[in-house]
Amino acid sequence: MSPGEVIRILATDADLGPNGEVTLSFPSPNPLFRFTKNGTLLVVGALDRESRDSYELVIKASDGGTPQRENFTTITVSITDINDNTPVFSASIYTNSILVKDAKEGAVVLTLSATDKDAGNNSLITYSFSEGASPYLSVDSETGAVTLTSDLADVTEDTTLELTAMAKDQGQPPLNSTAGVVIKLRVNTLTEGVVFENSSYNFRLPENQPMGTSVGAVKASAGGDHDVTYTLTTHTDLFSIDASGALTAKEPLDKETQDWYILEVEAVDTRVPPTSAVALVKVQVEDVNETPQFSNESYNVKIFSIAPYKSPVIQVKATDPDIGESGQLVYSLSAASDYFDIDHSTGEVFVVSVTALAGEEMALQVKATDPKGLFATTKVEVEVKGSASSSDIVIISINQAANIVEKKVAEMEESLGKALGWTVKVIDVSGSSGSNTHGHSGYRLSRGSSKSFISFISIDGEDVVSSEEVTEKLKSESVTVKxxxxxxxxxxxxxxxxxxxxxxxTNQATVIALGVLLALSMLGLLLMVTFTIVKFRRIKKHQEDSYTESFDIGKPSNGYINTGMTTETETTESETSASETSERARSDSKSSQVVEPKKTVAHSVAGNGTVTNAHTSGEDREEMEIMGKDSKSSKVETNITDVGETSDNDFL
Incomplete structure (x- = not known):
């Protein structure tokens, strides 16, 4: 894994083509992390574990389809410690005085103390003497306790032991720091001088306490009837000490400014000449959970009712003086809203749907809450202007990625306003893959695109400038705008x-025209179906009547045979039978009443396959039968085809 790479995250989409191309990003810009095109999470800012040891990152996966689909997940990035902090002693020098006659082997003379801001082995400290080792003193490598190795019976005169103590961590490579250790061994009790009861003192003080708050007290004695006075030699601007050795804070202390103070207190007795001693006092400032604070008590903003979903309204900002997790804030709306919502991590208020609020004002209360429940609130007054419509929106495109453009929306509004001479309000920013210019989900599409579409409206005083006028001015002032x-x-x-x-x-007229055409088409189709059904029933009834007459042999014929046509038949016995049959048919024809109705063509197929035609007449169509003397010896097939009412066939 290359330096700066954290992890590669894979998001899948079951769709194909652009609909299945997934891009990973953050819902809001992150100054410390970013994603590459292949989903690798990179560190792009400086991380300090001592300031913050983990990050909760909300990740958005979005596809390239329209409408765009999104999904969210959260990952935790823990910061691994490196050994970048040196151990720090609580004092630069540790001192104490010991009466030889009171010395006991193993007695603790003083205790060294050092801290390391690193974690794990990098913060584990071992103590030792690096210079000036003494046969009378030893130090515990883990606790830092300096003890006597004997009862000092061989010490016959005042002796001062000066050593250098070293605190070393266990990191790789290990880091260390040093401090001085001065131990005075006194033999003569009459001249032993002033001595503190403890060589060092440790006190704790909560932050933000009022002036005069007690820190703690030190105590020194001079023996005999001698008095002792105390003097504070360091941090006199923040602390003071009285004649009894009581320490007080002169003003409230802030842990976020400094969390440790090392004080030196000097005690002087009234001997002549006087003797003195110095004690180290370590004051640790403890964190107290403090209430977050908004930079403004209230905010006022104007938006238009045509603003789409996710359009930013305003970003509020609160700060928390606490450090670490205690200073991590979560933003929310005090009351749920159907019209607005807020990004919990950034404090950006955005639009859900404000169409119904056109011409109205709405007050929102935004709350910033720390992990321990303390919170602050601010008021956001939103005026929803309804004087603009989608027809007033003008769209321009520039060769910049959408995620770059959206970071500079405020500056872009100012630049466009300066060039056009109007107040400009950006409604939407989208990438080149977005196909809907007014239906985007506001600042959320195609972040990786190299071309961005910017939708905006222009306002002149209280009036919205028409898109035609804005477009014309964009063209005439294109050099200035660019x-x-x-x-x-x-x-x-x-x-x-x-x-x-x-x-x-134009779109509205097109929709109306298409609607009219569709209605007319449906009406025409309905009439055609109705007419077809009626005609079909008439024809079916007509055919049924025709077939009934054709096969009713007992009914006398009222038609005639056109003598101009001949029928050729092939018989198996004699051609004479066929002639007689034909002659009989002619005789019957002449004796019948002749009427001129529709003409019918009869195609007769004789036994030899010859097709003959005969015209018949009658109110209804009949089938002509050609019969020989001996029906068993002849074969005749007849097909009837109606050649009348040809207009009806156009529908069949």
Whole structure:
């Protein structure tokens, strides 16, 4: 894994093509982390475990489809410690005085104390003497306790032991620091001088306590009838000491400013000449959970009712003087809203849907809460202007990625306003893969795109400037507009005014026209189906009547045979039978009443396969039968085809 890489995260999408291409990002810009195109999480800022040892990151996975689909998850990044802090002693020099006659082997003379801000083995400290080792003293490597190795019976005169103590951590490589150790061995009790009861003192003081708060007390004695006075030699601006040795704070202390103070107190007796002693006092400032604070008591902002979902309204900011996890704030709305919501980590208030609030004002109360439950609130007054419509929106495109543009929305509004001479309000920013210019989910699409579409409206006083007028001015002042935007995004900026294919009025007319055509088409189809059903029933009834007459042999014929047509038949016995049959048919025809109805063509197929035609007449169609004398010896097939009412066949 390369330096700066944390982990590679894989997100999948079951769709194909652009709909299945997943991009990882953060819901809001993160100054310390970012994602590469292949989903690798990179560290791009300096991380200090001593300031913060872990990060909860909200990750967004979004596809390239329209509408864009998103999913969110959370990961925890723990910061691994490196040995970058040196152990720090609580004092630069440790001193004490011992009466030889009171000395006992193993007695603790003083205790060394050092701290290391690192973690784990990097913070484990061992103590030792690096210089000036003495046969009378030893130090515990773990606790730092300096003890006597004998009862000092061989010490016959006042002796001063000066040593150098070293505190070393166990990191790789190990780091160390040193402090001085001065031990005075006194033989003569009459001249022993002033001595502190303890060579060092440790006190704790909660932060932000009022002036005059007691820190602790030190005690020294001079023996006999001699008095002792105390003097504070360090941090006199923050602490004071009285004649009894009581220490007090002169002003409130802030742990976030400094969490340790090392004081030196000197005790002087009234001997002539006087003797003195110095004790070290370590004061630790303890953290007290403090209430967050907003930078403003209230905020006022104006938006338009056409603002889409996720359009930013305003970003509020609160600070917490606490350090570590106690200073991590969560933003929320005091009361749930159907119109607005807030990003819990950034404090950005955004639009859910404000169409119903057109022309109204709404007050939101935003709350910032720390992990221990302390919170602060601020008021956000939102005026929703309803004078703008989607037809007033103008769209321009520039050759910049959407995630770059969205970081500079405020500056871009100022630059466009300066060039156009109006107040500009950006409604939406989207990438080049977005197909809907007014339906984007506001600042959330195609962050990796190299081209961005910027939707905005212009306001002149209290009036919204029409898109036609804005577009015209964008074209006439294109040089000025481009120059202003290049100040934000650099040279080589490509600016285009996006012309929509058909504005809202054209689209509305198109919809109306299509609706009328559709209605007419449906009406025509209904009439055609109705007419077809009626005609089909008439034809079916007509055919049934025709078939009934054709096969009713006992019914006398009222038709006639056209003598101009001949019927050829092939018989198995004699051609004479066929002739007689034909002659009989002619005779019957002449004796019948002749009427001129529709003509019917009869195709007769004789036994030899010859097709003959005969015209018949009658109110209804009949089938002509050609019969020989001996029906068993002849074979005749007849097909009837209606050639009348040809107009009906156009529907069949």
């Amino acid at each position: 120059a202003e935007l290049e100040k934000l995004f650099g040279e080589g900026l490509q600016l285009e005014v996006e012309e929509e294919e058909g504005g809202p009025s």
